[in-house]
Amino acid sequence: MKYSKVNLSAVKNEGWIRNTDMRRKFEDLLRNERFLKKLEIGVGILSLLFILILLRIFLY
Numbered sequence: 001m002k003y004s005k006v007n008l009s010a011v012k013n014e015g016w017i018r019n020t021d022m023r024r025k026f027e028d029l030l031r032n033e034r035f036l037k038k039l040e041i042g043v044g045i046l047s048l049l050f051i052l053i054l055l056r057i058f059l060y
Contacts, residue, residue, distance in 0.1 A: 029035050
């Protein structure tokens with residue numbers, strides 16, 4: 001079964017479009033203040049947990 005070059009290029013372009021859609025959604029999330037606050041709180045909690053784990057390892 002032979003595939004035409006047009007079909008193969010259409011498949012490649014579809015993947016590229018999907019990547020740009022994901023990039024646009026990610027950029028929209030980074031502009032969203034509520035998302036950034038939640039992200040900041042989440043990173044802060046994870047860093048506190050990491051510090052507590054390190055303190056527990058070294059002090060006991």
